Amino acid sequence: GAVVSQHPSRVICKSGTSVKIECRSLDFQATTMFWYRQFPKQSLMLMATSNEGSKATYEQGVEKDKFLINHASLTLSTLTVTSAHPEDSSFYICSVPGTGKATNEKLFFGSGTQLSVL
Amino acid sequence: AQKITQTQPGMFVQEKEAVTLDCTYDTSDPSYGLFWYKQPSSGEMIFLIYQGSYDQQNATEGRYSLNFQKARKSANLVISASQLGDSAMYFCAMRYWNRDDKIIFGKGTRLHILP
Numbered sequence: 001g002a003v004v005s006q007h008p009s010r011v012i013c014k015s016g017t018s019v020k021i022e023c024r025s026l027d028f029q030a031t032t033m034f035w036y037r038q039f040p041k042q043s044l045m046l047m048a049t050s051n052e053g054s055k056a057t058y059e060q061g062v063e064k065d066k067f068l069i070n071h072a073s074l075t076l077s078t079l080t081v082t083s084a085h086p087e088d089s090s091f092y093i094c095s096v097p098g099t100g101k102a103t104n105e106k107l108f109f110g111s112g113t114q115l116s117v118l
Numbered sequence: 119a120q121k122i123t124q125t126q127p128g129m130f131v132q133e134k135e136a137v138t139l140d141c142t143y144d145t146s147d148p149s150y151g152l153f154w155y156k157q158p159s160s161g162e163m164i165f166l167i168y169q170g171s172y173d174q175q176n177a178t179e180g181r182y183s184l185n186f187q188k189a190r191k192s193a194n195l196v197i198s199a200s201q202l203g204d205s206a207m208y209f210c211a212m213r214y215w216n217r218d219d220k221i222i223f224g225k226g227t228r229l230h231i232l233p
Contacts, residue, residue, distance in 0.1 A: 034220060043209065043225045044163075091161060097219055107153070107213070107221050109163035 003027045004096050006110025013084055014118055021079045021113045023094030029074035030096045034107070035067075038091040050077040084117045091115075122210050122224035130230045131200050138185070139195040139227050141210030151213040152193040153221070154184065158206040166208075169193060205231045 005024040013019050023033055031052045036044040048069055049057040056069035066088075068080040081088050092113045098106040123142045131137045143152065154166040169177045169184045177184040185194040197204055210224040 032219060041228075044223045046220060046222060049220055093161070093163065095163075095221075106165055106168065107211075108165075109155075112161045114161070 003108040004094065004110040006094050006113060008113055009111055010114045010116075012116045012118065015085050016083055019081045019084055019115060021081075021092055021094070021115075023077045023079070023096075023110050025075045025096045025108075028096075028098075030077075031074060032097055033071060033077040034095045034097075035069065035077075035079050036093045036095065038093060038112075040091075044093065047079075081115065084115070086117045089115055089117045122212055122222055124210055124224035124227050126227045127225070128228040128230070130232055132232050133202060134199055137197045137200050137204075137229065139197075139208050139210075139229065141193045141195065141224060143191050143193065143210075143212050145191075145212065145214070147214055149214075152184070152186070153211040153213065154182070154193075154195045155209045155211060155223075156204075156206045157209060157226075163209075167195065200231050202231050202233060205229060 003026055005026055007022050011019055033050040035047045035050060037047050038044045046059050047062045047067060048059060050069045050071040052071045052074055058064050066082055068082060071077040079092060092115060094110045095107045098108060121144050125140050150171045152169045156164040156166055167177050167179045167182045167184050169186045176186050181198045183196045185196055193210060207226045207228050209226045211221050213221040
């Protein structure tokens with residue numbers, strides 16, 4: 001079964017609205033989660049590292065005020081795209097590092113969220 | 119700067135043939151991990167195989183094997199006996215164990231398996 005649950009899978013919104021994407025770790029506690037963005041036919045670009053109980057670490061060029069990340073518990077991280085515009089339309093995918101002897105090298109991914117801003 | 123390079127944007131391979139997807143990386147860190155992920159058109163990221171920088175033997179997972187050449191900094195993925203279901207995007211990725219654990223991805227290779 002799924003290790004990471006991401007919702008919604010698809011969202012269409014009007015320009016200027018905010019959209020929240022949830023990422024839940026189902027099988028283990030996650031002090032760290034990663035948020036990626038993927039444009040069509042391109043690679044995954046790391047946006048930020050979500051840290052439980054502290055501020056997220058953003059990659060260079062990613063607007064902190066635009067992409068708000070909250071990691072309030074060991075199983076939930078949220079990404080809020082504030083005042084979305086058409087250029088924010090993209091595939092957003094979260095991931096959780098595995099822990100434990102058998103899985104600590106893996107990165108488990110959510111199913112992704114396709115955001116379309118009209 | 120650390121980076122991952124996949125030089126093959128697209129490949130066409132006949133069904134049942136073996137295929138090698140290239141990946142080279144650049145890092146000065148001694149401790150790292152190398153991954154291959156498959157992304158079908160549905161968008162999900164499917165873990166295929168992992169190789170640690172200190173692993174002595176090449177990793178294998180069923181039809182997947184990783185040709186790890188540390189001195190050359192390459193980590194090519196070999197798929198034996200390719201199947202139609204192998205058609206997808208394939209990403210090579212590297213994780214830095216001593217540097218906030220984040221993973222960076224190459225640009226990917228689109229693999230097409232021909233019947």
